[in-house]
Amino acid sequence: xxxxxxxxxxxxxxxxxxxxxxxxxxxxxxxxxxxxxxxxxxxxxxxxxxxxxxxxxxxxxxxxxxxxxxxxxxxxxxxxxxxxxxxxxxxxxxxxxxxxxxxxxxxxxxxxxxxxxxxxxxxxxxxxxxxxxxxxxxxxxxxxxxxxxxxxxxxxxxxxxxxxxxxxxxxxxxxxxxxxxxxxxxxxxxxxxxxxxxxxxxxxxxxxxxxxxxxxxxxxxxxxxxxxxxxxxxxxxxxxxxxxxxxxxxxxxxxxxxxxxxxxxxxxxxxxxxxxxxxxxxxxxxxxxxxxxxxxxxxxxxxxxxxxxxxxxxxxxxxxxxxxxxxxxxxxxxxxxxxxxxxxxxxxxxxxxxxxxxxxxxxxxxxxxxxxxxxxxxxxxxxxxxxxxxxxxxxxxxxxxxxxxxxxxxxxxxxxxxxxxxxxxxxxxxxxxxxxxxxxxxxxxxxxxxxxxxxxxxxxxxxxxxxxxxxxxxxxxxxxxxxxxxxxxxxxxxxxxxxxxxxxxxxxxxxxxxxxxxxxxxxxxxxxxxxxxxxxxxxxxxxxxxxxxxxxxxxxxxxxxxxxxxxxxxxxxxx
Numbered sequence: 001x002x003x004x005x006x007x008x009x010x011x012x013x014x015x016x017x018x019x020x021x022x023x024x025x026x027x028x029x030x031x032x033x034x035x036x037x038x039x040x041x042x043x044x045x046x047x048x049x050x051x052x053x054x055x056x057x058x059x060x061x062x063x064x065x066x067x068x069x070x071x072x073x074x075x076x077x078x079x080x081x082x083x084x085x086x087x088x089x090x091x092x093x094x095x096x097x098x099x100x101x102x103x104x105x106x107x108x109x110x111x112x113x114x115x116x117x118x119x120x121x122x123x124x125x126x127x128x129x130x131x132x133x134x135x136x137x138x139x140x141x142x143x144x145x146x147x148x149x150x151x152x153x154x155x156x157x158x159x160x161x162x163x164x165x166x167x168x169x170x171x172x173x174x175x176x177x178x179x180x181x182x183x184x185x186x187x188x189x190x191x192x193x194x195x196x197x198x199x200x201x202x203x204x205x206x207x208x209x210x211x212x213x214x215x216x217x218x219x220x221x222x223x224x225x226x227x228x229x230x231x232x233x234x235x236x237x238x239x240x241x242x243x244x245x246x247x248x249x250x251x252x253x254x255x256x257x258x259x260x261x262x263x264x265x266x267x268x269x270x271x272x273x274x275x276x277x278x279x280x281x282x283x284x285x286x287x288x289x290x291x292x293x294x295x296x297x298x299x300x301x302x303x304x305x306x307x308x309x310x311x312x313x314x315x316x317x318x319x320x321x322x323x324x325x326x327x328x329x330x331x332x333x334x335x336x337x338x339x340x341x342x343x344x345x346x347x348x349x350x351x352x353x354x355x356x357x358x359x360x361x362x363x364x365x366x367x368x369x370x371x372x373x374x375x376x377x378x379x380x381x382x383x384x385x386x387x388x389x390x391x392x393x394x395x396x397x398x399x400x401x402x403x404x405x406x407x408x409x410x411x412x413x414x415x416x417x418x419x420x421x422x423x424x425x426x427x428x429x430x431x432x433x434x435x436x437x438x439x440x441x442x443x444x445x446x447x448x449x450x451x452x453x454x455x456x457x458x459x460x461x462x463x464x465x466x467x468x469x470x471x472x473x474x475x476x477x478x479x480x481x482x483x484x485x486x487x488x489x490x491x492x493x494x495x496x497x498x499x500x501x502x503x504x505x506x507x508x509x510x511x512x513x514x515x516x517x518x519x520x521x522x523x524x525x526x527x528x529x530x531x532x533x534x535x536x537x538x539x540x541x542x543x544x545x546x547x548x549x550x551x552x553x554x555x556x557x558x559x560x561x562x563x564x565x566x567x568x569x570x571x572x573x574x575x
Contacts, residue, residue: 001018001067002018002060003056004016012038013034013038014035016031016033016060018067076558078528093525093526094154094156094525094527095151095524096525096535097519097520098136099156100503100546103552104502107572107574110132113184114127125168129160130166133159134492138474138502139520140521141472142472154569167485169395173491173492174486174491184495185244185245191502192240192242194242196239196244198239198364198455199238199244199276200278201277202234202237202280206470223298231486233246234252235465236263237462237465241461243498243501246262251430254283256283272495274296275298276298277300281302281307284299284302285354289354290302295442300441300456302441302459303439308359313548319332322346322361324344325343325449326342333365338368345361347359356445357443360439360440360441360442360453362437363432366436368437370435375431379405382405385405386421386422391421404428405423406422408426457555472517473497475489500516503546507549515542519540519542519546522537523535523546524534524537532559532563535554535556535559551570551573
């Protein structure tokens, strides 16, 4: 509603008008109420014109409130015709799940970051729309950039850019990857209190749908045992499982060399100076531990028992000297029943060439039973292989049942004999002695054991982060060729993961990833006779929680076009 004033030669008239959008997309207005001419209104609301204008503006406010209340309870009548065909090329289906992601996007102020990029590069296309749409599409229906453009055309707010603009934008996003990460981290603190006193680090690799090496796409040790060139990604995650920063590096590089450059960026550009570094043994070399022993940093990392010095290994494998974490009661772990659910530990000082550390050995009967069960099945398969005579020559997979098979190629007299296989009981017993055992090293010499183990146990969340990116967000295979655009691709995947984690936290971790994503994908709308929209999803507790977390509602029986514009506006408001 707005105040409309018309002037003629002899008079001045005041009206309340309402603007609306016509079916063709153009904006017009209609008169809602005539307030009167200036001469008459001066008599009742004067004595001056300013007094009349002030009164008229107040009447507009009253009328606006009245209109909004009427709209809340307004019954909408729409006529359908059984003999009228659909119009050509008229879109009826719209995706609405992106609205909840849009709420996160604007709370992170990525629109302002895009404005900074525009001021720097002077491009003409809408970077804000491109970046946001690529993130939303990655969450709702991950696909190629071309397909993402098609998906974005089904959003309630259609793309304001052309397909070729996406590829131009990828070049800039890749070049400014570090800036965007730093900005997002800074602004994420306005949404939630970041638990950046604990930082988890891990690496994974992603394969390409090509056979030749190029740039960072190198043949390396694929964690999925694929023959394709790969690129590696290093990821920092905070203590609440929310992504903090990432970097990419060549597929043939040692993943341990990836840590320091990214951590230096976290220290200098993110302002994180005091934290505990946590990783698995593969990213916990002596050099990495020493690096995180500096300043106000510390480390809690896993340790391979098999790689301990002989004396420490013998101590670790000794069943005596363990204590129950809950009450520090001393036990011999050989006397603990299989169904025991407690956790046990023992510790000793552990000094290497560079550091004084603390070595903690834990024992879990539950974990021991799990490992034994898995191994028993593998031994059973190994026995079948021996019986069938189908033993593989190359056994590179550490979980391959064939590792329990030995071969004999000579007689007792040393003469050449036919090869034959047998079940290696010594190998089975060797592995069995490590069942249920787990080792942690730290430079926190005085902290409580239970606190240290709790931090270490949180590493599962970073493994889940990689799983979500690879499966739910389809970060691989990578189809792009240009290295800068490849970096932009991983930036979008990283931001999609961040958005999901923040939304998950807003909803108090009540729902699984599968449930949240399925719900978002299903929150679609049908346009009804150009009058408005009808939700096509079922209202459930999770949809109520999504609306509550993001500060708007879409679960009305019918949503007028003006109401939908209000919802879209609310989804872009900062908290």
